[in-house]
Amino acid sequence: MRIAVIGGTGLIGSKVVRKLAADGHEAVPHSKSTGVDVVTGEGLERASAGADVVVNLTNSPTFDEAAPAFFRQSMENLLTAGQKAGVRHFVVLSIVGVDQVPELDYYRAKALQEEILAAGPIPYTIVRATQFMEFIDSVMSWTADGDTVRLPATPIQPIAAQDVADAVAEAAVGAPLQGIHNIAGPEVFPLDELGRITLAAGADSRTVITDDTAGMFAVVHGDVLTGKDDASLAPTRYADWLAAR
Template identity: 50%
Template sequence: MKIVVIGGTGLIGSKVVTRLGEHGHQAVAAAPNTGVNTLTGEGVKEVLQGADVVIDVSNSPSFADDDVMKFFRTSTTNLLDAAGGAGVGHYVALSIVGTDRLPESGYFRAKVMQEELIKGSGLPYSLVHATQFFEFAGGIADSATTGSEVRLSGASVQPMAANDVAAAVGRAAAGAPSNGTVEVAGPEVFGLDQWIRTVLIARSDPREVVTDPQSRYFGAVLKLDSLLPGRDAQIAQTHLSEWLARQ
């Protein structure tokens, strides 16, 4: 199959392209640096010609509330229009476990809007909801840092490796459209504070992680289970200790 990966040169997208290619698919990486810009529409119709599947793993360059909403609304609308015109038979998008539970977060509101556009498009689709990536631990720490302290909630998380996220997205794309959502998560549950503390210690980062139940996670105060998947989630294999050992 010809499978176009939007955001195909990024962290997840590049891994998805590699995996699909290894399984015999014609995987095409599409991103602004390959001449495909979903915000302006440049190159979108052209790259989707003859595509069986489109995968959207793109992300907004800015997490400011208005910027991220504009990105996902414009990008997804352009992609859906082009995919429908090209006769694409399967639209796959990567999203986040817990999107509908955190309306305080502008980012999560934008992801909910993206999913609603896809569901209402009339195109066959599959949504993959993943938990936090191990690779994003540093960014989460930076977003919560004041001086030498990292203030984070103790809410539970079940993070996973980017390789495992890519594998889940690839499986969804190679299969039939589910017209629904699958959740994927790592094999271990941590407190958000505990997870980030473990990573910072492993990196000899001197910042102190302070547990603060009222600290905001991308604009939202977390409940204990806000970021946890349901019982039917697919569980990935890579443990945090294994991932850290490979860094």
């Protein structure tokens, strides 16, 4: 099977390409570095030509009010190119609970991306993942100040990037769902507690202070970012991921 991985050189994309290739598929990575620009449309017809499946792992360069325009333009361009090329399946990576946090510009933008895909001409699968383990350090950096890190107690169910990539690769070679597949890590943590665990594992002496007004996750209501009963649970536990990194 020939699979075009748009955004195939990034954190998830590079792992998806390796997984698909290891399983015997022809996985071709595309990005700006290979001459593909999803906003202008440059290179998209070439990237889509001959592909059975397109996997879109591109991301907005910002998390602000500019994000919706990026996802609208990029999805419209990708779907146009894919339809012209006869692509039979389109896969997008999204976020668990993305439609439940309208207060965040980026989440609204990702929800728009899903809507455009679902209304488009190509059979599709949306893989929604919980928060990546690899991003926890960045989340803490947003609200770090000297010797303290302020974090809300928002429930988080972190998942390893490799587990996300494995799920995306599996979706790419399967039949289109015409719907959503949720994936999540095996454990739920309050974000503030996850911060303490992370700092302790790195012998970081900073203190985490619980502050339910701190950072982007402060606007999240309840446990909407955790996997529910329909979510597939990935195998990697956070402590094991910390020990291995």
